[in-house]
Amino acid sequence: MALRAGPLTGRRGRRIVLDRVEPGPLASGTITALLGANGSGKSTLLRALAGLFPVDGPVWLGPHDLAAMRAPERARYCAYMPQTLPPPIHMQAIETVMVSMRAGGGSGGARFGGDEAIGTALGVLERLGIADLALRFLDELSGGQRQLVGLAQALARSPALLLLDEPLSALDLRHQFEVMAFLRRETETRGMVTVLVLHDLGMALRRADSAVMLHDGRMIGSGPVGDVVTPAVLAAAFGVKARVERSPEGDPMVLVDGVTGS
Numbered sequence: 424m425a426l427r428a429g430p431l432t433g434r435r436g437r438r439i440v441l442d443r444v445e446p447g448p449l450a451s452g453t454i455t456a457l458l459g460a461n462g463s464g465k466s467t468l469l470r471a472l473a474g475l476f477p478v479d480g481p482v483w484l485g486p487h488d489l490a491a492m493r494a495p496e497r498a499r500y501c502a503y504m505p506q507t508l509p510p511p512i513h514m515q516a517i518e519t520v521m522v523s524m525r526a527g528g529g530s531g532g533a534r535f536g537g538d539e540a541i542g543t544a545l546g547v548l549e550r551l552g553i554a555d556l557a558l559r560f561l562d563e564l565s566g567g568q569r570q571l572v573g574l575a576q577a578l579a580r581s582p583a584l585l586l587l588d589e590p591l592s593a594l595d596l597r598h599q600f601e602v603m604a605f606l607r608r609e610t611e612t613r614g615m616v617t618v619l620v621l622h623d624l625g626m627a628l629r630r631a632d633s634a635v636m637l638h639d640g641r642m643i644g645s646g647p648v649g650d651v652v653t654p655a656v657l658a659a660a661f662g663v664k665a666r667v668e669r670s671p672e673g674d675p676m677v678l679v680d681g682v683t684g685s
């Protein structure tokens with residue numbers, strides 16, 4: 424099921440914070456990175472796709488009119504992970520994953536806390552490489568560990584549309600790579616549409632299929648990630664002089680030489 428959204432226009436008070444933004448269509452089984460400077464509108468767009476920020480304009484997932492759905496129905500199709508980490512509550516990681524599954528109706532009718540639900544939750548934790556955290560309490564985990572549990576909460580709902588706001592922000596280098604590899608596998612095997620906000624442009628180039636570049640609430644680039652992350656678009660979006668180079672292994676990297684106008 425492809426995601427077709429927009430043109431979307433959103434306001435905060437009298438200020439337009441999304442101006443006729445039209446990402447996609449975004450195909451199932453692909454990852455799209457939302458890119459742009461601080462305050463450009465990335466989180467607002469992600470929240471609009473999740474139905475958490477009111478916008479004018481259509482949001483369709485395959486034949487499903489997400490914009491017309493109320494929150495509980497929409498939650499059956501999409502899982503959203505905010506920029507803030509899951510709160511450090513006194514609850515075991517696996518329990519919080521099962522609570523999330525119930526909220527999204529993604530437990531396939533499995534009884535809360537039953538063997539099937541436990542198996543599903545544990546499976547996601549295992550695939551994420553954090554099965555050892557299953558019985559730990561969230562208020563005894565580090566920030567990065569809680570972010571990983573937050574990802575498991577979103578994935579365990581088996582969404583068709585996965586929306587992640589800066590899912591790597593609290594993770595060390597190795598975990599960033601492992602999580603992106605995990606997201607690629609899950610996105611492809613489940614045929615999800617995955618949309619994530621990223622600040623790491625090199626990571627976006629290496630691991631995303633497509634990208635949307637926002638500037639001041641407007642879309643200034645959209646399409647295959649290599650066509651969006653270019654010196655011209657980076658200059659317009661961030662005000663930097665940047666190059667895209669290749670590592671000896673052929674991986675693309677963004678090098679910033681300075682700021683424009685200096």
Ligand SMILES: Nc1ncnc2c1ncn2[C@@H]1O[C@H](COP(=O)(O)OP(=O)(O)OP(=O)(O)O)[C@@H](O)[C@H]1O
Pocket residue numbers: 435440459460461462463464465466467468
């Ligand atoms: N709660 C709010 N009330 C009023 N304006 C807001 C609020 N949250 C965000 N904004 C404004 O909306 C615009 C878009 O913000 P948004 O959070 O979507 O940016 P962003 O691209 O995600 O930024 P960042 O990279 O810093 O997280 C900004 O101008 C911001 O100041």
